[in-house]
Amino acid sequence: MKTLLSVIILTICLSTVHDSKRNVNNRVPQFSRLINGNPTTIDRFPCMVALVKVYQQNSFCGGSIIRKYWVLTAAHCIVNNTKLVKESILEASDSFKNNQVIVRGNTTYDDGSEAYKSDHTVALYLFHEGFYKEGDKITSNDIGLLKVKEPFTGVYEKTISINYHEREPAYSPGWGRLQFDPVIRSRRLYYIVRYKVDHTTCVFHLAMRGVDAEGKLCVFSEYSTACKGDSGGPLIQNNLHLGIVSGGDPGCFVGNTDVYTNTSSYVNWIKSQIFKHESYIG
Protein backbone atom coordinates (compact mmCIF):
# COMPACT_ATOMS: atom_id res chain seq x y z
CA MET A 1 0.00 0.00 0.00
CA LYS A 2 2.76 2.44 0.94
CA THR A 3 4.47 1.90 -2.42
CA LEU A 4 1.23 2.49 -4.28
CA LEU A 5 0.60 5.70 -2.36
CA SER A 6 4.04 7.06 -3.06
CA VAL A 7 3.55 6.34 -6.76
CA ILE A 8 0.34 8.35 -6.72
CA ILE A 9 1.97 11.28 -4.96
CA LEU A 10 4.83 11.17 -7.44
CA THR A 11 2.38 11.14 -10.35
CA ILE A 12 0.68 14.28 -9.11
CA CYS A 13 4.00 15.96 -8.73
CA LEU A 14 5.12 14.98 -12.21
CA SER A 15 1.85 16.14 -13.67
CA THR A 16 2.51 19.57 -12.28
CA VAL A 17 6.10 19.63 -13.52
CA HIS A 18 5.20 18.72 -17.08
CA ASP A 19 2.11 20.90 -17.17
CA SER A 20 3.41 23.05 -20.02
CA LYS A 21 3.02 20.09 -22.38
CA ARG A 22 -0.61 19.65 -21.38
CA ASN A 23 -3.18 19.70 -24.13
CA VAL A 24 -5.06 22.97 -23.72
CA ASN A 25 -8.31 21.44 -24.97
CA ASN A 26 -8.17 18.69 -22.38
CA ARG A 27 -9.91 20.09 -19.30
CA VAL A 28 -8.07 19.33 -16.11
CA PRO A 29 -8.94 20.48 -12.63
CA GLN A 30 -5.45 21.59 -11.67
CA PHE A 31 -4.31 25.16 -11.58
CA SER A 32 -0.88 26.58 -11.17
CA ARG A 33 -0.42 30.35 -11.32
CA LEU A 34 -2.35 33.59 -11.19
CA ILE A 35 -2.86 35.32 -14.52
CA ASN A 36 -2.86 39.13 -14.45
CA GLY A 37 -2.38 39.15 -10.71
CA ASN A 38 -0.84 41.87 -8.60
CA PRO A 39 2.39 41.33 -6.68
CA THR A 40 1.80 41.32 -2.96
CA THR A 41 3.55 40.50 0.30
CA ILE A 42 2.93 37.77 2.86
CA ASP A 43 1.93 40.25 5.61
CA ARG A 44 -1.24 40.89 3.60
CA PHE A 45 -2.07 37.16 3.45
CA PRO A 46 -0.26 35.65 6.47
CA CYS A 47 -2.38 32.48 6.35
CA MET A 48 -0.96 31.63 2.91
CA VAL A 49 1.47 28.73 2.49
CA ALA A 50 3.11 27.05 -0.49
CA LEU A 51 3.15 23.24 -0.81
CA VAL A 52 6.66 22.36 -1.96
CA LYS A 53 8.19 19.02 -3.03
CA VAL A 54 11.48 18.75 -1.23
CA TYR A 55 13.40 17.27 -4.15
CA GLN A 56 12.26 19.81 -6.69
CA GLN A 57 11.79 22.94 -4.53
CA ASN A 58 8.82 24.00 -6.62
CA SER A 59 5.49 25.18 -5.26
CA PHE A 60 2.83 22.94 -6.85
CA CYS A 61 -0.15 24.10 -4.78
CA GLY A 62 -1.21 26.60 -2.15
CA GLY A 63 -2.91 26.21 1.22
CA SER A 64 -4.11 28.18 4.24
CA ILE A 65 -3.14 27.89 7.89
CA ILE A 66 -6.35 27.26 9.85
CA ARG A 67 -4.86 25.93 13.12
CA LYS A 68 -1.40 25.84 14.72
CA TYR A 69 -0.70 22.43 13.08
CA TRP A 70 -3.22 22.38 10.24
CA VAL A 71 -3.35 23.53 6.61
CA LEU A 72 -6.50 23.59 4.49
CA THR A 73 -5.99 22.79 0.79
CA ALA A 74 -7.64 21.07 -2.19
CA ALA A 75 -7.98 17.27 -2.24
CA HIS A 76 -6.53 17.17 -5.77
CA CYS A 77 -3.31 18.67 -4.37
CA ILE A 78 -2.98 15.49 -2.27
CA VAL A 79 -4.31 12.75 -4.53
CA ASN A 80 -5.57 12.66 -8.11
CA ASN A 81 -7.37 9.35 -8.25
CA THR A 82 -9.30 8.21 -5.20
CA LYS A 83 -10.15 4.90 -6.87
CA LEU A 84 -6.56 3.87 -6.26
CA VAL A 85 -6.65 4.80 -2.60
CA LYS A 86 -8.76 2.93 -0.06
CA GLU A 87 -8.14 5.21 2.88
CA SER A 88 -8.64 8.96 2.82
CA ILE A 89 -5.60 9.28 5.06
CA LEU A 90 -2.00 9.15 3.91
CA GLU A 91 0.79 9.02 6.44
CA ALA A 92 4.12 10.53 5.62
CA SER A 93 6.58 7.68 5.88
CA ASP A 94 10.05 6.79 4.71
CA SER A 95 8.64 5.77 1.35
CA PHE A 96 7.95 9.46 0.71
CA LYS A 97 11.50 10.48 1.56
CA ASN A 98 12.40 11.61 -1.93
CA ASN A 99 9.17 13.44 -2.60
CA GLN A 100 8.31 14.64 0.88
CA VAL A 101 5.99 17.62 0.89
CA ILE A 102 6.79 20.58 3.06
CA VAL A 103 4.73 23.64 3.81
CA ARG A 104 6.36 27.01 3.63
CA GLY A 105 5.05 30.55 3.81
CA ASN A 106 6.72 33.82 2.85
CA THR A 107 6.37 36.49 0.17
CA THR A 108 8.87 34.64 -1.98
CA TYR A 109 8.47 31.00 -1.07
CA ASP A 110 12.05 30.26 -1.94
CA ASP A 111 14.74 32.68 -2.98
CA GLY A 112 17.45 30.13 -2.25
CA SER A 113 18.51 31.64 1.05
CA GLU A 114 18.01 29.82 4.34
CA ALA A 115 16.84 32.99 6.07
CA TYR A 116 13.58 33.01 4.16
CA LYS A 117 12.71 29.43 4.87
CA SER A 118 10.33 28.25 7.52
CA ASP A 119 9.68 24.64 6.66
CA HIS A 120 6.96 22.48 8.14
CA THR A 121 7.07 18.76 7.42
CA VAL A 122 3.74 17.18 6.54
CA ALA A 123 2.93 14.34 8.95
CA LEU A 124 -0.59 13.52 7.80
CA TYR A 125 -2.51 14.05 4.56
CA LEU A 126 -6.32 13.88 4.72
CA PHE A 127 -8.81 14.36 1.95
CA HIS A 128 -12.58 14.21 1.78
CA GLU A 129 -14.05 10.68 1.51
CA GLY A 130 -16.40 11.95 -1.19
CA PHE A 131 -13.68 13.47 -3.41
CA TYR A 132 -14.32 12.62 -7.06
CA LYS A 133 -14.25 14.05 -10.55
CA GLU A 134 -17.46 14.61 -12.44
CA GLY A 135 -18.73 16.15 -15.65
CA ASP A 136 -16.10 18.09 -17.48
CA LYS A 137 -13.49 16.83 -15.00
CA ILE A 138 -14.61 19.32 -12.37
CA THR A 139 -13.83 17.86 -8.97
CA SER A 140 -16.38 17.53 -6.19
CA ASN A 141 -15.62 17.65 -2.47
CA ASP A 142 -12.21 19.00 -3.47
CA ILE A 143 -11.02 19.61 0.08
CA GLY A 144 -8.12 18.28 2.09
CA LEU A 145 -6.09 18.88 5.23
CA LEU A 146 -2.41 18.60 6.05
CA LYS A 147 -1.15 18.15 9.59
CA VAL A 148 2.40 19.41 10.04
CA LYS A 149 5.01 18.38 12.58
CA GLU A 150 6.34 21.86 13.38
CA PRO A 151 3.69 24.34 14.56
CA PHE A 152 3.04 27.61 12.75
CA THR A 153 4.46 30.24 15.06
CA GLY A 154 6.23 32.61 12.61
CA VAL A 155 5.46 36.31 12.36
CA TYR A 156 3.89 35.69 8.96
CA GLU A 157 2.22 32.41 9.88
CA LYS A 158 -1.26 33.30 11.05
CA THR A 159 -4.41 31.23 11.13
CA ILE A 160 -7.51 32.31 9.21
CA SER A 161 -11.09 31.65 10.31
CA ILE A 162 -13.53 29.98 8.03
CA ASN A 163 -16.25 32.14 6.57
CA TYR A 164 -19.78 32.00 7.86
CA HIS A 165 -21.04 35.18 6.17
CA GLU A 166 -20.82 36.12 2.55
CA ARG A 167 -19.63 39.55 1.40
CA GLU A 168 -17.80 40.82 -1.68
CA PRO A 169 -15.19 41.31 -3.25
CA ALA A 170 -12.72 38.62 -2.28
CA TYR A 171 -8.99 38.03 -2.79
CA SER A 172 -7.25 34.98 -4.20
CA PRO A 173 -3.48 34.83 -3.53
CA GLY A 174 -1.08 32.29 -5.06
CA TRP A 175 2.37 31.47 -6.39
CA GLY A 176 0.84 29.98 -9.53
CA ARG A 177 1.83 30.55 -13.12
CA LEU A 178 1.73 34.12 -14.45
CA GLN A 179 1.38 32.96 -18.02
CA PHE A 180 0.21 29.54 -19.17
CA ASP A 181 1.93 29.25 -22.51
CA PRO A 182 4.75 30.00 -22.86
CA VAL A 183 5.12 29.33 -19.16
CA ILE A 184 6.03 32.22 -16.89
CA ARG A 185 6.57 31.29 -13.28
CA SER A 186 7.02 33.46 -10.24
CA ARG A 187 8.33 32.63 -6.82
CA ARG A 188 6.75 35.88 -5.67
CA LEU A 189 3.26 35.86 -4.14
CA TYR A 190 0.53 37.45 -6.29
CA TYR A 191 -3.20 37.97 -5.76
CA ILE A 192 -6.24 38.67 -7.88
CA VAL A 193 -9.59 40.24 -7.01
CA ARG A 194 -12.52 37.87 -7.53
CA TYR A 195 -16.28 38.25 -7.54
CA LYS A 196 -18.71 35.53 -6.66
CA VAL A 197 -21.14 34.55 -9.37
CA ASP A 198 -24.72 34.51 -8.04
CA HIS A 199 -26.00 31.10 -7.01
CA THR A 200 -28.60 30.66 -9.79
CA THR A 201 -26.07 31.47 -12.50
CA CYS A 202 -23.54 29.13 -10.87
CA VAL A 203 -26.03 26.25 -10.72
CA PHE A 204 -26.90 26.86 -14.39
CA HIS A 205 -23.25 27.13 -15.48
CA LEU A 206 -22.30 23.89 -13.74
CA ALA A 207 -25.43 22.07 -14.93
CA MET A 208 -24.37 22.88 -18.51
CA ARG A 209 -21.21 20.95 -17.77
CA GLY A 210 -23.10 18.14 -16.09
CA VAL A 211 -21.89 19.08 -12.63
CA ASP A 212 -23.69 19.46 -9.31
CA ALA A 213 -23.19 22.88 -7.65
CA GLU A 214 -23.31 21.39 -4.15
CA GLY A 215 -20.28 22.45 -2.10
CA LYS A 216 -18.93 24.70 -4.85
CA LEU A 217 -18.58 28.42 -5.48
CA CYS A 218 -18.42 30.02 -8.91
CA VAL A 219 -16.05 32.97 -9.06
CA PHE A 220 -15.21 35.36 -11.85
CA SER A 221 -12.78 38.17 -12.69
CA GLU A 222 -12.98 39.92 -16.05
CA TYR A 223 -9.25 40.23 -16.71
CA SER A 224 -7.59 37.69 -14.44
CA THR A 225 -7.76 34.05 -13.42
CA ALA A 226 -6.13 31.42 -11.24
CA CYS A 227 -3.79 29.04 -13.09
CA LYS A 228 -1.67 25.96 -12.54
CA GLY A 229 -0.08 26.03 -9.07
CA ASP A 230 -2.75 28.18 -7.44
CA SER A 231 -4.88 25.17 -6.45
CA GLY A 232 -5.50 24.69 -2.78
CA GLY A 233 -5.04 28.39 -2.05
CA PRO A 234 -7.71 30.44 -0.31
CA LEU A 235 -10.38 32.88 -1.41
CA ILE A 236 -10.27 35.50 1.33
CA GLN A 237 -12.73 38.17 2.29
CA ASN A 238 -12.51 40.39 5.36
CA ASN A 239 -9.92 38.01 6.74
CA LEU A 240 -12.26 35.03 6.44
CA HIS A 241 -11.67 31.85 4.43
CA LEU A 242 -14.41 31.62 1.82
CA GLY A 243 -13.21 29.06 -0.71
CA ILE A 244 -10.42 26.78 -1.98
CA VAL A 245 -9.03 27.16 -5.51
CA SER A 246 -10.20 23.99 -7.27
CA GLY A 247 -10.73 24.22 -11.04
CA GLY A 248 -11.01 26.48 -14.04
CA ASP A 249 -9.97 26.99 -17.61
CA PRO A 250 -7.15 24.50 -18.38
CA GLY A 251 -5.35 27.02 -20.59
CA CYS A 252 -5.83 29.73 -17.94
CA PHE A 253 -7.75 31.97 -20.34
CA VAL A 254 -9.32 34.92 -18.57
CA GLY A 255 -13.03 35.68 -18.61
CA ASN A 256 -14.18 32.17 -17.66
CA THR A 257 -15.99 31.13 -14.51
CA ASP A 258 -13.69 29.33 -12.09
CA VAL A 259 -14.92 26.76 -9.59
CA TYR A 260 -13.80 26.90 -5.96
CA THR A 261 -14.72 24.63 -3.05
CA ASN A 262 -17.21 26.38 -0.72
CA THR A 263 -15.38 26.22 2.61
CA SER A 264 -18.54 26.88 4.68
CA SER A 265 -20.09 23.69 3.33
CA TYR A 266 -17.26 21.67 4.90
CA VAL A 267 -16.97 23.26 8.33
CA ASN A 268 -18.25 20.11 10.05
CA TRP A 269 -15.95 17.88 8.01
CA ILE A 270 -12.91 20.06 8.87
CA LYS A 271 -13.78 20.15 12.57
CA SER A 272 -14.37 16.40 12.79
CA GLN A 273 -11.09 15.58 10.98
CA ILE A 274 -9.04 17.89 13.19
CA PHE A 275 -10.73 16.50 16.30
CA LYS A 276 -10.13 12.90 15.17
CA HIS A 277 -6.43 13.49 14.50
CA GLU A 278 -5.73 15.99 17.27
CA SER A 279 -3.34 13.66 19.08
CA TYR A 280 -1.51 12.52 15.94
CA ILE A 281 2.04 13.82 16.03
CA GLY A 282 3.66 11.76 13.25
Ligand SMILES: *[C@@H]1O[C@H](CO)[C@@H](O)[C@H](O)[C@H]1NC(C)=O
Ligand atom coordinates in the same frame (compact mmCIF):
# COMPACT_ATOMS: atom_id res chain seq x y z
C1 LIG B 1 -3.61 11.11 -12.33
O1 LIG B 1 -2.92 9.90 -12.06
C2 LIG B 1 -2.83 9.02 -13.14
C3 LIG B 1 -2.14 7.75 -12.67
O2 LIG B 1 -2.41 7.49 -11.34
C4 LIG B 1 -2.09 9.66 -14.28
O3 LIG B 1 -2.06 8.78 -15.38
C5 LIG B 1 -2.77 10.95 -14.69
O4 LIG B 1 -1.99 11.62 -15.64
C6 LIG B 1 -2.95 11.86 -13.49
N1 LIG B 1 -3.74 12.99 -13.90
C7 LIG B 1 -3.41 14.25 -13.62
C8 LIG B 1 -4.33 15.29 -14.13
O5 LIG B 1 -2.44 14.53 -12.95
Ligand SMILES: *[C@@H]1O[C@H](CO)[C@@H](O)[C@H](O)[C@H]1NC(C)=O
Ligand atom coordinates in the same frame (compact mmCIF):
# COMPACT_ATOMS: atom_id res chain seq x y z
C1 LIG C 1 10.16 35.53 5.87
O1 LIG C 1 11.04 36.48 5.31
C2 LIG C 1 11.53 37.45 6.20
C3 LIG C 1 12.40 38.41 5.44
O2 LIG C 1 11.62 39.12 4.53
C4 LIG C 1 12.25 36.81 7.36
O3 LIG C 1 12.67 37.79 8.28
C5 LIG C 1 11.35 35.80 8.03
O4 LIG C 1 12.04 35.14 9.04
C6 LIG C 1 10.85 34.81 6.99
N1 LIG C 1 10.05 33.73 7.58
C7 LIG C 1 8.86 33.84 8.17
C8 LIG C 1 8.24 32.57 8.65
O5 LIG C 1 8.28 34.87 8.32
Ligand SMILES: *[C@@H]1O[C@H](CO)[C@@H](O)[C@H](O)[C@H]1NC(C)=O
Ligand atom coordinates in the same frame (compact mmCIF):
# COMPACT_ATOMS: atom_id res chain seq x y z
C1 LIG D 1 -21.73 27.80 0.90
O1 LIG D 1 -22.07 26.98 1.98
C2 LIG D 1 -22.85 27.62 2.99
C3 LIG D 1 -23.03 26.63 4.12
O2 LIG D 1 -23.54 25.40 3.67
C4 LIG D 1 -24.19 28.08 2.38
O3 LIG D 1 -24.94 28.76 3.36
C5 LIG D 1 -23.90 28.99 1.21
O4 LIG D 1 -25.12 29.36 0.59
C6 LIG D 1 -22.99 28.30 0.21
N1 LIG D 1 -22.66 29.26 -0.84
C7 LIG D 1 -22.95 29.04 -2.12
C8 LIG D 1 -22.60 30.13 -3.05
O5 LIG D 1 -23.47 28.01 -2.51
